[in-house]
Amino acid sequence: MIISACKDGKPMLRDWMGDWIGTFLGHKGAVWSAKVNQDASLAVTGSADFSAKVWDTFSGDVVHTFQHDHIVRAVDISPSGSHIFTGGMEKKLRRYDLSRPDEQPDEFIAPGSTTAHEGMIKSVIWDEPHRLIISAGDDKRIRWWDARQGGGSASFVSELEFPDGLLSVERSFGSDWLSVGSGKKAMFLDTDTREIISNMPSPTPFPLALLPLGPVIDSLLAALTMAGFESMTQSQVK
Structure with missing residues (x-):
């Protein structure tokens, strides 16, 4: 399944061919981020209406709404649908347990700070094999957090700084890579070592935002620039 976020506040669910399945109605602001769990039974969305919502993808109904104090720019959901993760303008990284939705979420805090980042959080990724939140x-900065610590500054593991900033950070489907758009470069990080394994210049003179590599072996990586759309294959990245 494919889920799309949109500034009209109406995220859409589509099949793998792109055919429309349904539209989720309920947000009162732009939807900045949307993800589905592994079996596509649940979806999570983050919105400018200061909320993250969990949806039943079969009925289209809202299962839970989690209010925030500012815009939610990034969300993710665990493969089983047991937890969601949120970040945004508050600079706070949170984990919600969907089996206990009324309880306070775990908050992950950088050492010496009161928040997870010093700027807006624009991407949140759950790394299931390593039990890490990215x-x-x-x-x-990209930061890694040990979810087993249950929040707080003790959960902080490591970070990488990107002097040219971060336009996009995505996990490539079915692989151990992170796709990173930083300035005019496409970078790829190994989630095992948390090191950069490939660094490619932009095919245009404009900054890059990347879409993740798809599930097929030599699938396309989309590079979105102000000049349009470029693509590269996994073998080119290697």
């Missing part, structure tokens, strides 16, 4: 912010 966050990326306007402070030009």
Whole structure:
């Protein structure tokens, strides 16, 4: 399944061919981020209406609404649909347990700070194999957090700084890579070592935003620039 976020506040669910299945109605502001769990039974969305919503993809109904104090720019959901993760303008990284939706979420805090980042959080990724949460912010940093610590500053594991900033950070489907758009470069990080394994210049003179590699072996990576759309294959990245 494919889920799309949109500034009209109406995220849409489509099949793998792109055919429309349904539209989720309920947000009162732009939807900045949308993800589905592994079996596509649940979806999570983050919105400018200061909320994250969890949806039943079969009925289209809202299962839970989690209010925030500012815009929610990034969300993710665990493969089983047991937890969601949110970040945004508050600079706070949160984990919600969907089996206990009324309880306070776990908050992950950088050492010496009161928030996870010093700038807006623009990407949140749940790394299931390593039990790590990955966050990326306007402070030009990608940070890793140990979910087993249950929040707080003790959960902080490591960080990488990108002097050219971060336009996009995505996990490539079915692989151990992170796709990173930083300035005019496409970078790829190994989630095992948390090191950059490939660094490619932009095919245009404009900054890059990347879409993740798809599930097929030599699928396309989309590079969105102000000049249009470029693509590259997984073998080109290697």
